[in-house]
Amino acid sequence: MLLLKRLNTGYHDGDYGLIAGHVEAGETFTDAIIREAKEEAGISLKPDYLKVVHVMHRKSDLDKSERVDVYFLAKKWGGKITNKEPNKCSELKWFEANKLPSNTIGAIRKAITAVIKEIPYSEYGWQQDKSDAEMA
Numbered sequence: 001m002l003l004l005k006r007l008n009t010g011y012h013d014g015d016y017g018l019i020a021g022h023v024e025a026g027e028t029f030t031d032a033i034i035r036e037a038k039e040e041a042g043i044s045l046k047p048d049y050l051k052v053v054h055v056m057h058r059k060s061d062l063d064k065s066e067r068v069d070v071y072f073l074a075k076k077w078g079g080k081i082t083n084k085e086p087n088k089c090s091e092l093k094w095f096e097a098n099k100l101p102s103n104t105i106g107a108i109r110k111a112i113t114a115v116i117k118e119i120p121y122s123e124y125g126w127q128q129d130k131s132d133a134e135m136a
Helices: 030-041 106-116 130-135
Strands: 001-006 050-059 067-076 089-094 121-124
Touching: 001 030, 030 050, 050 106, 067 089, 067 106, 106 121
Parallel strands: 050 121
Antiparallel strands: 001 089, 050 067
């Protein structure tokens, strides 16, 4: 997994997350991840390279807003992986999916665990229950 360490964003700074961002008006989820991968890490993606592997309905721990996160697996990519936003990211680093750093954002950790277990949908932040404990 390629993770980025957040910096100066006001959300989980110092923690690892994935390439991500908000969908802009008129943009599909696929278009958004293609744009964000290029903007954040210099990665070129094509729709045919992408597979949706998980969807999470999440309540933000920052402002309690509701979010739907769509997780893609890139089967192939181009470009040179480069930190294109050093003001928001202190490093890009590869990790084994089952050996994530302890400071991985909780929702990201849960989603990656779900992908490994081939669980297509999860919820996070609504209330911690035994299903969250079972995922860990």
